[in-house]
Amino acid sequence: MKTKAAVLWEYGRPWSVEEIELDDPGPHEVRVKLAASGLCHSDDHVRTGDLPVRLPMVGGHEGAGVIEEVGSAVTSVKPGDHVVLAFVPACGRCRWCATGHSNLCDLGAYLMHGEEIDGGFRIHARGQDVSTMCILGTFSPYAVVHEASVVKIDDDIPLEKAALVGCGVTTGYGSAVYLGETRPGDTVVVAGIGGIGAAALQGARLAGAKIIMAIDPVPWKREMALKLGATHVAESMEAALEPLTELTRGELADVGILTVGVAKGELIGPLLALVGKNGRAVATAVAPYYETQVSLPLSTFTFFQKQLRGGLFGGANPRADIPRLLNLYREGQLLIDEMITRTYTLEEINQGYADMLEGRNIRGVIIHEH
Numbered sequence: 001m002k003t004k005a006a007v008l009w010e011y012g013r014p015w016s017v018e019e020i021e022l023d024d025p026g027p028h029e030v031r032v033k034l035a036a037s038g039l040c041h042s043d044d045h046v047r048t049g050d051l052p053v054r055l056p057m058v059g060g061h062e063g064a065g066v067i068e069e070v071g072s073a074v075t076s077v078k079p080g081d082h083v084v085l086a087f088v089p090a091c092g093r094c095r096w097c098a099t100g101h102s103n104l105c106d107l108g109a110y111l112m113h114g115e116e117i118d119g120g121f122r123i124h125a126r127g128q129d130v131s132t133m134c135i136l137g138t139f140s141p142y143a144v145v146h147e148a149s150v151v152k153i154d155d156d157i158p159l160e161k162a163a164l165v166g167c168g169v170t171t172g173y174g175s176a177v178y179l180g181e182t183r184p185g186d187t188v189v190v191a192g193i194g195g196i197g198a199a200a201l202q203g204a205r206l207a208g209a210k211i212i213m214a215i216d217p218v219p220w221k222r223e224m225a226l227k228l229g230a231t232h233v234a235e236s237m238e239a240a241l242e243p244l245t246e247l248t249r250g251e252l253a254d255v256g257i258l259t260v261g262v263a264k265g266e267l268i269g270p271l272l273a274l275v276g277k278n279g280r281a282v283a284t285a286v287a288p289y290y291e292t293q294v295s296l297p298l299s300t301f302t303f304f305q306k307q308l309r310g311g312l313f314g315g316a317n318p319r320a321d322i323p324r325l326l327n328l329y330r331e332g333q334l335l336i337d338e339m340i341t342r343t344y345t346l347e348e349i350n351q352g353y354a355d356m357l358e359g360r361n362i363r364g365v366i367i368h369e370h
């Protein structure tokens with residue numbers, strides 16, 4: 001079929017919204033009519049060249065929609081099913097899926113590979129084969145994806161809200177709950193209040209943290225953080241140290257989560273400085289691919305038995321956690337509506353990313369027109 005998509009042809013250039021040819025689903029694939037796509041910073045990491053991928057590429061990895069057509073071998077979903085597209089597929093069979101670590105599914109090797117899981121390309125434009133971000137490509141009203149990438153959800157959940165659970169909400173929540181291992185009464189610090197940070201604050205709140213400090217230089221984001229679960233705010237990691245010391249009688253944070261737009265090695269030292277004895281520092285934010293140097297005050301790291309953890313998709317299991325989080329949303333415990341600052345048409349995508357980079361959005365969302 002012919003449809004349209006936001007395509008990246010060259011690093012550093014804006015997204016180009018143009019006509020594409022979308023193939024029918026292969027045996028293990030499905031076509032999804034997408035309702036919405038979140039504007040996650042990771043697509044901008046690709047646009048700037050921080051994350052090298054095969055270009056041209058249709059962006060977008062945070063979407064939800066309705067299954068329109070399924071391939072001949074698909075058994076897990078059917079036309080009419082409502083689904084969230086998970087940015088990491090879950091095969092259900094590999095060692096990681098089988099041991100409750102589906103976020104590390106071996107099919108994740110395809111995230112930055114270029115070709116589809118079953119080989120080849122489903123999108124063509126200007127006579128060329130086109131890759132898809134995270135083997136999804138949600139910056140289009142339609143996507144053909146592998147059945148391992150879709151998670152069925154209940155029909156009553158608004159799809160434009162559910163979209164955020166395909167990356168940001170789950171990643172942030174899991175960073176606090178699974179990777180940070182937040183427990184009732186803990187102190188949690190979240191550095192950077194975008195989509196991931198806003199969800200990390202809520203994960204900390206839902207896990208029963210007592211002190212939740214949100215750090216962001218943008219004043220209205222600090223205000224928003226207080227509505228989502230933060231109990232205290234600070235402008236920077238440096239400015240957070242004194243109030244955090246006082247609030248915790250010098251114990252500092254049990255959990256520190258880095259959720260800034262662009263991670264840098266030099267941010268790890270300041271993050272660890274906010275984490276106390278036996279504390280966990282979680283590096284969730286995406287860094288430029290070739291970033292290798294990290295500042296790490298080694299003596300206190302050792303003497304205070306701190307831990308530094310990386311994290312993909314919040315350490316979550318998409319097939320279990322996406323429905324779980326949407327249940328919390330339905331009950332009013334997980335606030336997703338409040339995370340969506342503004343909606344855009346697909347044609348407005350570059351404005352959406354400019355708003356994100358200027359600190360005007362927690363999450364921008366494209367609402368697809370059909």
Ligand code: CXF
Binds near residue numbers: 040042087134167286
């Ligand atoms: C990223 C993680 C690194 C690969 C691209 C997607 N995750 C979510 O935004």
Ligand code: ZN
Binds near residue numbers: 042062167
């Ligand atoms: Zn993302």
